[in-house]
Amino acid sequence: MTTGAFITEQDTRVFLRELDRRYPLIERGKGVWLYDAAGTSYLDAIGGGAMVASLGHGVPELVEAARAQAEKVSFLYNQQFTSPAQERLADELTGLAPEGFTRVHFVSGGSEANETAVRLARSYHVERGDADRWRIVSPAQAYHGPTAVTLSLTGRPALHHHYTPYLTEHLHIPPSTKRFDPTGQEALEALDLALEAAGPGTVSAFFCEPVSAASLPAYSPPAAFWEGLATRRDQHGFLICLDEVVTGMGRTGSWFAAEGLPFVPDVITTAKGLGAGFAPVGAVLCREEVYGAVAEGSRAFELGHTWDGAPLSCAVGLAVVRYLREHRLIERVQEAGPRLHRALDGALADCELVSEVRGRGFLSRGGSTWKHWKEGCSSTRPSPRPTGTRVTRRCSRRRSRAPTRSSTSSSSACARRCAQWSAK
Numbered sequence: 001m002t003t004g005a006f007i008t009e010q011d012t013r014v015f016l017r018e019l020d021r022r023y024p025l026i027e028r029g030k031g032v033w034l035y036d037a038a039g040t041s042y043l044d045a046i047g048g049g050a051m052v053a054s055l056g057h058g059v060p061e062l063v064e065a066a067r068a069q070a071e072k073v074s075f076l077y078n079q080q081f082t083s084p085a086q087e088r089l090a091d092e093l094t095g096l097a098p099e100g101f102t103r104v105h106f107v108s109g110g111s112e113a114n115e116t117a118v119r120l121a122r123s124y125h126v127e128r129g130d131a132d133r134w135r136i137v138s139p140a141q142a143y144h145g146p147t148a149v150t151l152s153l154t155g156r157p158a159l160h161h162h163y164t165p166y167l168t169e170h171l172h173i174p175p176s177t178k179r180f181d182p183t184g185q186e187a188l189e190a191l192d193l194a195l196e197a198a199g200p201g202t203v204s205a206f207f208c209e210p211v212s213a214a215s216l217p218a219y220s221p222p223a224a225f226w227e228g229l230a231t232r233r234d235q236h237g238f239l240i241c242l243d244e245v246v247t248g249m250g251r252t253g254s255w256f257a258a259e260g261l262p263f264v265p266d267v268i269t270t271a272k273g274l275g276a277g278f279a280p281v282g283a284v285l286c287r288e289e290v291y292g293a294v295a296e297g298s299r300a301f302e303l304g305h306t307w308d309g310a311p312l313s314c315a316v317g318l319a320v321v322r323y324l325r326e327h328r329l330i331e332r333v334q335e336a337g338p339r340l341h342r343a344l345d346g347a348l349a350d351c352e353l354v355s356e357v358r359g360r361g362f363l364s365r366g367g368s369t370w371k372h373w374k375e376g377c378s379s380t381r382p383s384p385r386p387t388g389t390r391v392t393r394r395c396s397r398r399r400s401r402a403p404t405r406s407s408t409s410s411s412s413a414c415a416r417r418c419a420q421w422s423a424k
């Protein structure tokens, strides 16, 4: 290993994620700063690169919580044991979740949480004698993780890389962005078509982020979409699972972003901010009714990961909750979020490339014209059957509604961008 400030493929035995990238060799972090081996400081404005270190680096209270727990007992397998840390964190999270959420299953990260949520939704139906339900519907432009099940939940073929043979064909609908579907009506129509084509009795859950993180940053559907979704849940009997891997634990100005929605979901997953970068920990929370299906059925939710609910991870999760409370961070995000939004709005008002500033709390973002093109096109990329035909038709319709502001406005330019997007 070199002791220089950067690591390249030549310097390392690590199987790098991107072989042509130079990686800063970070030795330590404090607050929002990271320091490399040569003493250069980097402003870490994105939580360690993945919206995880939301409380900053080197937080003494979290370090101490991890140390103290490791001294007592660091690991226990939760098929045989539980611990005060796991019990207390479960109490805390159910207290912070929306009304009616009574149970938590701990895991180590976001993908594990989402994959567990998919299994839980399936178990709910099977336990109630509804074994035909397995399909998931999700917005196409989403990211729920890189494991086989979670990767199947995105409708962006570019993200599937060469792993398609391992992926299951779930159903995708376009997101209802402000530009192309401001009322959410088209997305609801797409949902209806997907349900109809698949057979509503085969659909287990609708899976989405309340406010998108990486794949359509800071985007949230309009209220009418959420209301329509909840109505269809009541009609058709699927569950609504919210991926709050990024939005959970305060980022949007509430403990869970579900709080701002006009319905109560059935399952919520959370991860990144729960360990805040001091321990890998995630959680799947569910309503009593979902738990009740298992409790009154087989009485077992089989399969688990070795580190599920380990005392060390849960103790860090508890310390994070305590820290958020003691420093009033949720309230402070609530107060500062609109200011951030207004500041971005003002600063970007004259920027031709930016057509809107969107988001909630500290999950804000200026959407560019180009970005809108990507949204419009990518959301209409052919998705797994049976919604593919419909989706392709929408794409050509949207192209004909292209803005005329710049050279990107021609339909051929749109088609080009679609091709570029899918190649990514």
Ligand SMILES: Cc1ncc(COP(=O)(O)O)c(C=O)c1O
Binding pocket: 050, 109, 110, 111, 112, 114, 143, 144, 145, 146, 209, 213, 214, 243, 245, 246, 271
């Ligand atoms: C919304 C969302 N869900 C799930 C995941 C996957 O989480 P993990 O990388 O912890 O498995 C991510 C990761 O970026 C994410 O942003």
